[in-house]
Amino acid sequence: MNQTARPAQEPASAPAHDRVYRTLRTRIMHGEITPGVALTLRGIGGEFGVSMTPAREAVRRLAAEGALFLSSSGRVTTPELTNERIEELAALRALLEVELASRALPRAHMALIDRLQTINSNVAEMVSKRDAVGYIRTNLEFHRTLYLRAQAPAMLAMAETVWLQLGPTMRALYGRLRRTDPPQNHRLIIAALKAGDEPGLRLAVRSDVTQGLRLLAG
Amino acid sequence: MNQTARPAQEPASAPAHDRVYRTLRTRIMHGEITPGVALTLRGIGGEFGVSMTPAREAVRRLAAEGALFLSSSGRVTTPELTNERIEELAALRALLEVELASRALPRAHMALIDRLQTINSNVAEMVSKRDAVGYIRTNLEFHRTLYLRAQAPAMLAMAETVWLQLGPTMRALYGRLRRTDPPQNHRLIIAALKAGDEPGLRLAVRSDVTQGLRLLAG
DNA sequence: CATCCGGTCATGTGATCACAAATCCTGGCG
DNA sequence: CGCCAGGATTTGTGATCACATGACCGGATG
Structure with missing residues (x-):
């Protein structure tokens, strides 16, 4: 709970899961994440100073948009395209x-x-x-x-x-x-x-x- | 907890959030839900016999696909299209x-x-x-x-x-x-x-x- | 009679925990 | 030297809870 400082861009309403989602989204869209690497919910949560819950929502939202790939066991990676x-x-x-x-x-x-x-x-x-x-x-x-x-x-x-x-x-x-x-x-x-x-x-x-x-x- | 009976289509792996997601998805796609009605996480959870957590995931996933509308306060309704x-x-x-x-x-x-x-x-x-x-x-x-x-x-x-x-x-x-x-x-x-x-x-x-x-x- | 203000209630958010399953590492066997 | 088994650890899943916020309903007041 250290990142409470407002990133100078979020006026008031900045739900944690939305911040995580947006950050990851632009990262992926700009190609800052190489294909095939694995992400973990606890890791994401740790990076953003939030618990697993918002991290999980952000990840699932991105997976629904095709930005992330969820293995059958729930493991999440950025997809490697054929x-x-x-x-x-x-x-x-x-x-x-x-x-x-x-x-x-x-x-x-x-x-x-x-x-x-x-x-x-x-x-x-x-x-x-x-x-x-x-x-x-x-x-x-x-x-x-x-x-x-x-x-x-x-x-x-x-x-x-x-x-x-x-x-x-x-x-x-x-x-x-x-x-x-x-x-x-x-x-x-x-x-x-x-x-x-x-x-x-x-x-x-x-x-x-x-x-x-x-x-x-x- | 009434729908515990397997819908005769789920072999083994049926994560709760996925069941909720799929059921709601086909309901929406088939037009079984009239536009504008509000859904509540606790209500969905109650209907499927699960807690709020899987219900929330299913709802967010559907919202990411445009099937549901989330108001600024997080209230979720089926969208009324212009x-x-x-x-x-x-x-x-x-x-x-x-x-x-x-x-x-x-x-x-x-x-x-x-x-x-x-x-x-x-x-x-x-x-x-x-x-x-x-x-x-x-x-x-x-x-x-x-x-x-x-x-x-x-x-x-x-x-x-x-x-x-x-x-x-x-x-x-x-x-x-x-x-x-x-x-x-x-x-x-x-x-x-x-x-x-x-x-x-x-x-x-x-x-x-x-x-x-x-x-x-x- | 309309309007505004009060509180109560319902609802979403996020943290924490217990649990199960998958993964990984390691040591032993062939 | 390679391979497999077994346990430790990591990881996702789902339930529960505390909390803040927005909605809703009531009555009092103009």
Whole structure:
């Protein structure tokens, strides 16, 4: 019971299980946890200064979203994805995110495009610094910023679930990635947004989403 | 402690929280719970003869899947969907299920089509009997049987999540439905499967998925 | 008669404990 | 040297309890 200090971000309501859940979630989504490692409820509880009960809730919630794998005996690990599963999740990303981008297009004002360009420069910086976690984080921020304009919360939530499942593997993907080229597809996305070119946007998003995963599963 | 009798389906391993989860899940998916009603952890625990702990886990898991709504104070109710949300979920169904059907098409042998026709006659029977829950159950069984052939478990899981969110509202939808016509779109789906007609299949699935929800949100 | 305030009750949260099962380590046997 | 058995330990599960908070119902007051 030492972590009672408010992390300067939680205004008032911060149930313990929710704090644990959110922290673990972003960790997994950003690829900060390598696939296959085992987590223990007591360990998590100890790290966050809480008992097993909130730790268990957070873990089960993440398992329900596919972010963690529960063995038959209840042991919890971060999942190791098969190639088929990776391809399937990539197809899901394509399906969902193309639709989200398409819905965001008519609402994409100049202010949004500016923000996307700013984020994109951050992405490029992360690539040049070879910061894997930073790259994943800013890359997802780029996509989320665009999709928020689609006004489709359920669809966005599903896309985030897919990101979550891909998180640990994305990190491994980045490790194999030897290039330092800036995100070309992101520029195509921005260009299509500016031009109001829906087919071009769909194609650009599909390429951006598919390319990385392709080489991992190849 | 009345339901201690094994439901004749659980061989040995039946963790309490999992039993509670599965039971509540099918109840919700089949529309047996009307939207807006409140559930209590102690109430659920009492019904299943378990303590609050497994009940809480089951509820949180369902909430993570969007099947239940948690108020800010932790109160749990089955969600009441807005029209926008319903339209969005219908669009998700169309997106996911068209893809699933398309992937199932090349693997659809005659035995599968026979099974689909059998299930479809059950659907028709439920419609004629005005059995809302039975209709929803057999209708979902029809779709699931087809999509299982797609060999895409992650995609199927997402589709089921959408069904889950739509469950309580589907029941209300059926209440407004005055017709007793047999499922026309199901026959179109079967015909397209027989003919190996992919565009026709996509169209038929999209229509089947969209038509019902359209009149509810209209 | 509406409104606001009071307390009582129900409900979720989280800690702790007992228990069973799975895992792991170790020592002995082939 | 490899393999298996057996016990110690770790780990998840579920029950119970104390506590805080929000809901609900009552009456008193304007």
